[in-house]
Structures are given as C-alpha cells and as structure tokens.
Amino acid sequence: MKLTVNGTEHTLDVEPEMPLLWVLRDELKITGPKYGCGIAQCGACTVHVDGSAVRSCSITVGDVDGDVTTIEGLGTPDSLHAVQAAWVAHQVAQCGYCQSGQIMQAASFLDLNSEPTDEDIDNAMSANLCRCGTYPRIREAVKTAAKTLNEA
Amino acid sequence: MKIKAIIAAVLLSTSVVQAEEINLEVPQNVTLEQGLEAWARMYEVVSHPRCSNCHVGESDRPMWSGPSYGKARPHGMNIRAGESRIGVETLECATCHVGSTSDQPHTPPGVDGDWRLAPVEAAWFGRGSLEICGQLRNPETNGGLSFQEIAGHLGHDVVLQFAWKPGGGREPAPYSLEEHASDVLMWGAAGMPCPTE
Structure with missing residues (x-):
C-alpha cells in the first residue's frame, strides 16, 4: 500500500483496517498527531487529507483517498x-x-x-x-x- | 468561492458511489388499504432516529436521539452543518464522518459518500405521520420527485443506506432497504395516500 505523507511517498505493509493515526505514529514515526480519545471526540489527532481536516484516529488507512499532511508538513x-x-x-x-x-x-x-x-x-x-x-x-x-x- | 466549489462537487458526487440494486417495478392493483399499510411502515422508517436525526428542517444541528443516546439532544461538540448542510462553513461533517463505519461503540459512522444533513424542506424530526406523509407526496417539499424517483434514490444515495447498517451498536431502522423501497412503490401505486383519507 502506498501513502503520501508530507510530500513523501511511503510503501506500507499494514492491514487496510488500521487507523491512519496508528500508521502515522507507529509505522512512520510521525508523532505530531496525538492520540486523545480514539473516537473523534477530541480532535488531537487532526491531520489533512488533500487539505481537508480529518480525525486520523477514525479513518482507516485503506479509506484514505489523497495526500496526508501532518503538523510536521x-x-x-x-x-x-x-x-x-x-x-x-x-x-x-x-x-x-x-x-x-x-x-x-x-x-x-x-x-x-x-x-x-x-x-x-x-x-x-x-x-x-x-x-x-x-x-x-x-x-x-x-x-x-x-x-x-x-x-x- | 471555495465553499461553493466544494458544495457543487458534493452535489455532483452523491449519486455515483456504490449504487445498490433495488427492484423498481411498480406493483399493480394496489388498494387504498394496502397503500395506507405501506405508508404506516414507511413512517416507522422515516421517524426512526437513524433517519430523522439528520432530517432537522431549518435547524443546521443534527440530533442525537434513539435507544443508544438516552435523552434526545443536539449533536455534541456544537456541530453546525450550515447552509451547505455539509458543514463546510465551519467544520465539515466529513472531518469525522469519513470512510467506512467502525463497529466500535461511540465512533463516528461513515459511508463511501458525503455525510450531510437532509435538505431543509425534508423536515421530519419530531413530526407526525400525517405531516411527513403530506411533505413526501408534495413535489414542492419532496425535491420534485415522483414516487418512483423517491424509491430510486434509496438505491443510489449511500448516506440513506447507512440507516440499515449503522454499526457501533446503534439500532438500525426497521425493515430493510429493499422492503422500504418496495413500500414506497406500493404507497405510490395506491396514489400516495395519507392516513386521514
């Protein structure tokens, strides 16, 4: 699976059901997005997908359709x-x-x-x-x- | 300007994702009684929280109500869907309601399409059978749709299909998508009767 984060394309070996936040923090070691509640009720994990704010704890990486930007980017x-x-x-x-x-x-x-x-x-x-x-x-x-x- | 472009893109995109095949054959020789029975089942669906929570009329605040929510109240976090009905003026619905629905409780449900409030004129929340029936058969308040088109839009508008597979421990709307579409056709074939007739 390919995922572009902050302008860099990454090749991932993860289940498509993994939340985007897990991919960013645990797989790619991009730790600006924070784990708060895990159910889109606090906003600490917010990133952009093609410029739109998305709660990365509540979208699976398989459902991401666009380039991801985190606070680092x-x-x-x-x-x-x-x-x-x-x-x-x-x-x-x-x-x-x-x-x-x-x-x-x-x-x-x-x-x-x-x-x-x-x-x-x-x-x-x-x-x-x-x-x-x-x-x-x-x-x-x-x-x-x-x-x-x-x-x- | 950007807001208008996004709304236009959403309106263009809502009818093309994950269409579900439903039978749109109009039944023949439907009696008034059968039509009213079909409406009664339709009302159970449209007044169910999985449907009515987003049919809030002039309000731009989705509701949280139903067995898993306790007392009915507006959506938490001061969510406003705005005139766009998709929240683009402030916080887009799709910020949280995006992608597929998780089965974990209290997670935001999503569909492979745009999460949004129903149009203002499709005001159902808290309304009775006669009032909603009158709205649904009036072209001025039903989007100018024939009963066949109402049934048809159940097949291709995936945010409606969420009602029957809501996940997260939420109670689904009664009957099924197919049965509901079939009732719309039966009600229409009977002349779209409402309970006082």
Missing part, C-alpha cells in the same frame, strides 16, 4: 504557516498536547472560510478540546492568522 521552523506563527505570537499552548490538532483544524478552516466571524471560529473549533482551557487564545490566534492570510 504544514510549515517549517524557518517558514511557519500563518496559523503556526499566530500560535507563537499569542503564546497559545499551555501543555501543548492538543495543539497540533488545533492548528491543523484552524488551517483547514481558514482555507475554506478566509473571513470568519467569532461565531464561525467557535463553531469550527468547538470539536477540538483543550483541557488547559486555552480557548480564548486559540480564538485570537485564529483571527490573527486569518488577517495574515488575507494580507498575503
């Missing part, structure tokens, strides 16, 4: 994605466990909705849980990222 330390830069600017992370999922969700959301209202942001991000309660900073960072992307 969204930007680089020298060239951060606008959402990552906004996260740094607002010092969003506290413990950080949920943050790669939050950032991937926000990046996908802003790709679809470049001028979100506060309500849009809350609705888009409310399925990504943060036990540290960084939600006010998440909302501000998403607004900053939207502004950056619109000025680019």
